[in-house]
Amino acid sequence: xxxxxxxxxxxxxxxxxxxxxxxxxxxxxxxxxxxxxxxxxxxxxxxxxxxxxxxxxxxxxxxxxxxxxxxxxxxxxxxxxxxxxxxxxxxxxxxxxxxxxxxxxxxxxxxxxxxxxxxxxxxxxxxxxxxxxxxxxxxxxxxxxxxxxxxxxxxxxxxxxxxxxxxxxxxxxxxxxxxxxxxxxxxxxxxxxxxxxxxxxxxxxxxxxxxxxxxxxxxxxxxxxxxxxxxxxxxxxxxxx
Amino acid sequence: xxxxxxxxxxxxxxxxxxxxxxxxxxxxxxxxxxxxxxxxxxxxxxxxxxxxxxxxxxxxxxxxxxxxxxxxxxxxxxxxxxxxxxxxxxxxxxxxx
Numbered sequence: 001x002x003x004x005x006x007x008x009x010x011x012x013x014x015x016x017x018x019x020x021x022x023x024x025x026x027x028x029x030x031x032x033x034x035x036x037x038x039x040x041x042x043x044x045x046x047x048x049x050x051x052x053x054x055x056x057x058x059x060x061x062x063x064x065x066x067x068x069x070x071x072x073x074x075x076x077x078x079x080x081x082x083x084x085x086x087x088x089x090x091x092x093x094x095x096x097x098x099x100x101x102x103x104x105x106x107x108x109x110x111x112x113x114x115x116x117x118x119x120x121x122x123x124x125x126x127x128x129x130x131x132x133x134x135x136x137x138x139x140x141x142x143x144x145x146x147x148x149x150x151x152x153x154x155x156x157x158x159x160x161x162x163x164x165x166x167x168x169x170x171x172x173x174x175x176x177x178x179x180x181x182x183x184x185x186x187x188x189x190x191x192x193x194x195x196x197x198x199x200x201x202x203x204x205x206x207x208x209x210x211x212x213x214x215x216x217x218x219x220x221x222x223x224x225x226x227x228x229x230x231x232x233x234x235x236x237x238x239x240x241x
Numbered sequence: 242x243x244x245x246x247x248x249x250x251x252x253x254x255x256x257x258x259x260x261x262x263x264x265x266x267x268x269x270x271x272x273x274x275x276x277x278x279x280x281x282x283x284x285x286x287x288x289x290x291x292x293x294x295x296x297x298x299x300x301x302x303x304x305x306x307x308x309x310x311x312x313x314x315x316x317x318x319x320x321x322x323x324x325x326x327x328x329x330x331x332x333x334x335x336x337x338x
Contacts, residue, residue: 033321033325034324047245051246054246054249058250058253059249059252059256061256063289064252064256067292068249072245072248078244078247078248078251081248081252082251082252082255086255086258087284087288088285088289089255089259090281090284090285091281091285092259092262092263093259093263093266093281094263094281094282095260096259096260096261096262096263096265096267097263098263099264100263100268103264111261112261115257115260116257116260118260169335170335172328172332172335175296175304175331176328176331177292178293178297178304178308179307179311179323179324179327179328180320181289181292181293182308182312182323182327183311183320183324184289184320185286185289185290186312186315186323187315187320188285188286189286191282191283192282193279193282193283194286197283197286197287197290198290201286201287201288201290201291201294202290202291202294204291205290205294206294206295209295209298209299214295217291217295218288218291221290221291221294222284222287222290223287224287225283225286225287226281226283226287228283229279229282229287230283231276232279233275233276233278233280
């Protein structure tokens, strides 16, 4: 066998791809209920199976898709729905900035394709993989494509069977989103200033919900939390952590 | 095409911009002011909270109990455990009470 020294040290593209997919299995399983929940709620909110599947395939960001659904049901101006989805997905800017430093050996096209698949889990496991060694495009795509293809299929399945549910109230479908969002809020509790931010956004959004009305309570409440964090943050680079 | 499809396509574009944007921007600005960074850090928790608090305020004892259970489970478990604990609580209480 004649194997070049360079390829001997690293696994090939296919092996990398399979290894990435294997690492993506846990989060793919964990997110499956949410993929189907999205499809089900999409059907409940009047989206067709095709529209629900299209949204999962094009947006591929669970929390923002659920936010979009919540607003689709309220006859809100389209640009405001898009803006809300943008606001929920804004955290990707930080992931993108952080992970981009690990992808300098990728081509421009690889980066353009790869960033489409940048999710919370992809970011976290991608950083781990980069620290452990080389974050190759094949590894990244093995991880991302597994998660992506399952996510799209789950939307189609959920939307197909979501149409068949007889009593949504008994199954609690109207209140599933707040539970899911509370779980996500709690997931960020390790961040600095989490409690003051959540407290400010909770009080402000609730007051705005009754005084100003939906959907402005989302923007007003979010801005209150973000401003508080900016004000409370230590201004010196050495302060805090 | 329906309005819904246009909204989905626009949402896809802005979402992709958030995914590629950080990398594109960081290659121009090497330093971020700490206050801006703290504000950006707070974005997800702030936005998501606004989707929970008014719903909780508008709910009744069953919904409050559901969120309490989910909140407690979240202290120990992950998102999946939290969601299923809350969903189970809600469904059981709505069908029993």
